[in-house]
Amino acid sequence: MFAILNEIRVLDLTSVVLGPYATQILGDFGAEVIKIENLEGDMFRAVRPGRSDQMGAGFINCNRNKESLVLNLKSERGIELFYRLVKTADVVVHNMRTRTAEKLGIGYEDCKARKADIVFCNAQGFGEDGPLADVPAYDDIIQAASGLAYLNADSEGHPRYLPTIVADKVAGLQLTIAVLGGLMHKQRTGKGCAIEAPMFEGLVSFLMAEQMAGQSFVPSMGGTGYERLNASYRNPHPTADGFIALLPYSKQNWIDFFHLVGRPELAELEIVTDAVKRSENINQLYAMINEISPEKTTDEWCELLQDANIPHTRVNHLDELIDNEHLSAVGLFQSYEHPSEGSMLGVRSPYVVQGIEEVEDKPAQLLGEANAKILQELGLNEQDMQQLLADGVI
Template sequence: MKPDLVYCGAQGFGEEGPSSDVPAYDDIIQAASGLSYLNSDSEGRPRYLPTIVADKVAGLQLAIAVLGGLINKLRTGKGCFIESPMFEGLVAFLMVEQMAGYSYVPSVGGTGYDRLTAPFRRPYPTADGFIAILPYSTKNWVDFFTMMNRPELAELEIVRDPIKRSENINTLYERLYEIAPEKTTDEWCEILRNANIPHTRVNRLDDLLEDPHLQQVGLFEEYEHPSEGKMRRVRSHYSMQGINESQDNPTQLIGQSTHRVLSELGYTEEEIRMLKASNVVKLSAVNG
């Protein structure tokens, strides 16, 4: 390996473990990591998240690791080999808040963050839809039950004492579940906004395309694809001030960059034509 090369491997399981040769796809990693268990339905049956979360987390972790390697190269002139396996990566992603009693040696309890695994931690049904309601501080909880004409709940120790509240959080979430159907989603949003209690309506995926905030910031943008015409995509969600940002480009057609890459490698036009005629390479009518 070139001494100044930053090389990264992103296999399913780490090379030094007994599962290093196990085939890995998103569903496999969701199941192996414990994520599908955490997402079990009300009858305890594990479920996959309906998104390729293992693939996407692996990509983010890979990018962060490579950036670290490149910074080290800038400082030292030396490259490195980076291994960023999917399985270990998703386990680390999940367990950072789920270690609980296993954080201690010897352990003082099992795994799991009680608030996150509480059965009634869910979006709540309203009179006409669903809403997420998250009283977080003591004031939030007291204000909520007071506004809902439940003064007896507002005075409970499990509401006013943060430690007791943490130990009984599922009981409090169950109260939210029981109260939420009393009002419509719009009514809840107005009440909770005025009380400064964290909340949001539950969006369908289709709703996101019409979301006023996302429209204002321009997250969904239309563009001209070289072969498919006008299309819509999700742009990069972050912005950087003080640098020249490049535009997002459409996914390239097969062979779109072949001519440019071969030319940069020193191949002549005649040699490139011969490679194409021999079906060694494919060239696209659109060059990139």
């Protein structure tokens, strides 16, 4: 954890992956993140594997550097306590549909009425101004709606989801940027703001940076789709004993590659030496690699390509990353003791920061673990908290 956002208090009303991924980054940067959960807790707590019912691996990996507070926001007393917290906060983040938040009384206008300079950020599935605003959305829905599932189609053209929660995590990164932008605006002007970071628009924007292609021009110069990325031979190439990712990218890379493999005549082809022709015929070039790559083992290729400074890597399984030489050297995977879950292995923040104090990360908390601490700060005593417990508020 880095002391970058010290003294910034974030009220985190998010759940599952999108929002928690975003607010964990804020926590990694030193913000005080109060994770407000309902009586049952974030549903991601129950997703297996896990040693206990409320502390699944995925939840633990998205919720470090936060304090867990249980509040029943459907109760009058719960909303009252939330408003008192808003008065102490800099940021409110949620990933509910806007009308759901407003119905609960925790929308932007509700929060702004209690704290005029609040930075209010939300990331629902579809933007508020469109006809899909009230449609529920999770990662699979957005992968399909955005066109990503067809980009990842199998050999028969059937759409497939990527086996990672990419729509959630892209939106999470965009939500983090929104919060930081809102805080900069507040610092410069003294005024708060509301920023919406919808998943659908966010992933389409993310994909279309390169996939807009010929549709970028009016009149159109062709359809969507970036030729190199959609090439049928753009896959790890087979070797004598496995696979290798091999990417001659520049003109010189291609020339060096064909000389390296004893095919200098190919290095003189126009589809190699001319950048436009190379782009138009990239699939043919990848097919050439596919014909050549089985001639050597993966280790032989790595040694040869390293000496020639041609971009490449062996193709790793996820399990191999734990003991990966580079990741071990930089300490990305770290062992730690969780207060309730015992010995754990986690992935630290990927950032390397110099010139700013670094403090020890705090592991994900049990449901309501910070109730007493936070409610005492609001002036409640033990008797008050026992009454809240009896009334189903906490």
